[in-house]
Amino acid sequence: MAWSYTSVLVEATSYPIIVSWTSQPTNHTLVSKLQQPTIPSSSERPQSHRRPSDLGREAHADQSVTILHAKVAQKSYGNEKRFFCPPPCVYITGHGWKCNKSHTHAVCVSRQQMFACAKTLFISDQDKRKHFCLLLRLFLNNRQEVGSFQSRMIKVISKPSQKRQSMKNADPNFIFLHLQVIRKVNKQHAILDVDEPVSQLHKCAFQFRDNPHAYLCLTNDAIIQYQAPFSVRDPSKVVLNDGSCWTIIGVEVVEFTFNQGLACITTPVSPFPVVTGLEVNGGGHVAMLEIHGENFTPHLKVWFGNGEAETMYKSPKSLLCVVPDVSVFSDGWRCLRRVITVPLSLVRLDGLIYRTSYSFTYTPELQPPPLSNNPKNTSHLI
Structure with missing residues (x-):
C-alpha cells in the first residue's frame, strides 16, 4: 500500500508518549510525541500487593485511547496529495497512565489531555484496494510498547459522489444552533440561487437565516460570524474565506479503555x-x-x-x-x-x-412461579 508519512511533533515534556501510525502491509510510520503527565513523589507511589479484584477498578484509574477518523478517504492521483480530511486524531485520557522512571512505576494524576494529529496522510493511486484500516502503535518514552489499536474500516473513493443523498439522523443527541441555510460552495463562492442537497465530501457553507450576509466561520479555534461580500462578477454568489467553507463527511470514533490497577504490567495490552x-x-x-x-x-x-x-x-x-x-x-x-x-x-x-x-x-420476578396442585408431576429444587 503506497503511503506518504511525515513526522509531526506536538509539545512534549521529558516524558513523552510516542504514537506511530502505520498501515498493516507497510513498514512506514508517522511518529507524533504527546505531552506526558507529571510523576508523583515517592511518598505517593502505591504498592503492588493487592488482589486482582482490587487492582484499580475505580474509573479514575482508567486509561483510554480514542481514535477519530473519517469514514472515507479520497485517492490522490499523480503528484497531488489529497490529505485525509479530517485528519486522523488520537486522544490519550485517564488518570491511570503510568510513567516508567528508574524501573519504578507510579500512577499519573495529571488531568491534562494528550493529543496527536496526523495531518499529512494520503493514499496513492497505486493502491487498488477499496477499504483499509489504520493501525495505531503506542509507546512509552522508554520505547516500551503500550499496544496496537486499529481504526474502523475506511472506504477509498476516487472523487466525491454527485448523487443526491437523503439521510436522517438517528442519533438521539443534538446540538441546537442558530437557524441556518446550507449553501453549496464552488471555488470559495457560495451559490445563492442553487437549492439542492449536498453529499459526502461536498463543500458547503452555513448561512445564518436571520442575517443573510453572515456565515458560520472557524477562526483560531473560535466560531464567529463571517460577513461575506458579494462577488463582483456574479451577484448570485458571495465570496467566502477558508474558515467559512465546510466539508460534509461521516466520522468514526473508536475508544479503547483499560486499567492496569497497581500491577506492573509491561506486556502490550493488544490484541484488544x-x-x-x-x-x-x-x-x-x-x-x-x-x-x-x-x-x-x-x-x-x-x-x-x-x-x-x-x-x-x-x-x-x-x-x-x-x-x-x-x-x-x-x-x-x-x-x-x-x-x-x-x-x-x-x-x-x-x-x-x-x-x-x-x-x-x-431484574426480580414480579410474581413467584405458580405451583401445581398435582404433586406427582412436580420437582422441587431445594
Whole structure:
C-alpha cells in the first residue's frame, strides 16, 4: 500500500508518549510525541500487593485511547496529495497512565489531555484496494510498547459522489444552533440561487437565516460570524474565506479503555478484545451469558462488577460464562426486590482490565412461579 508519512511533533515534556501510525502491509510510520503527565513523589507511589479484584477498578484509574477518523478517504492521483480530511486524531485520557522512571512505576494524576494529529496522510493511486484500516502503535518514552489499536474500516473513493443523498439522523443527541441555510460552495463562492442537497465530501457553507450576509466561520479555534461580500462578477454568489467553507463527511470514533490497577504490567495490552453483543441463555441459577466480539483469547475472564465469573473460551469471537448469583452483589436483594446493574469487564490473567460498554442487569420476578396442585408431576429444587 503506497503511503506518504511525515513526522509531526506536538509539545512534549521529558516524558513523552510516542504514537506511530502505520498501515498493516507497510513498514512506514508517522511518529507524533504527546505531552506526558507529571510523576508523583515517592511518598505517593502505591504498592503492588493487592488482589486482582482490587487492582484499580475505580474509573479514575482508567486509561483510554480514542481514535477519530473519517469514514472515507479520497485517492490522490499523480503528484497531488489529497490529505485525509479530517485528519486522523488520537486522544490519550485517564488518570491511570503510568510513567516508567528508574524501573519504578507510579500512577499519573495529571488531568491534562494528550493529543496527536496526523495531518499529512494520503493514499496513492497505486493502491487498488477499496477499504483499509489504520493501525495505531503506542509507546512509552522508554520505547516500551503500550499496544496496537486499529481504526474502523475506511472506504477509498476516487472523487466525491454527485448523487443526491437523503439521510436522517438517528442519533438521539443534538446540538441546537442558530437557524441556518446550507449553501453549496464552488471555488470559495457560495451559490445563492442553487437549492439542492449536498453529499459526502461536498463543500458547503452555513448561512445564518436571520442575517443573510453572515456565515458560520472557524477562526483560531473560535466560531464567529463571517460577513461575506458579494462577488463582483456574479451577484448570485458571495465570496467566502477558508474558515467559512465546510466539508460534509461521516466520522468514526473508536475508544479503547483499560486499567492496569497497581500491577506492573509491561506486556502490550493488544490484541484488544472488543465486545459487540451479549446473549443470555437459561435463567435462575443456571443462567449462561455468551459474549460476542473479536480478539478473544483463552487468557480472558469475564467479571461482573468486582466478581469473577466462570469463563469458557469458545473461539476468538465468542466467550461463555456462568452468570453469578445476585446474592454476590447484594445479600438482601431477594427481600428488597430491586433492580441491580453491574458493569461487565474482561480481565487478563496478569490483572489487566479491559473495560466494555456493556452491563448486566438483575431484574426480580414480579410474581413467584405458580405451583401445581398435582404433586406427582412436580420437582422441587431445594
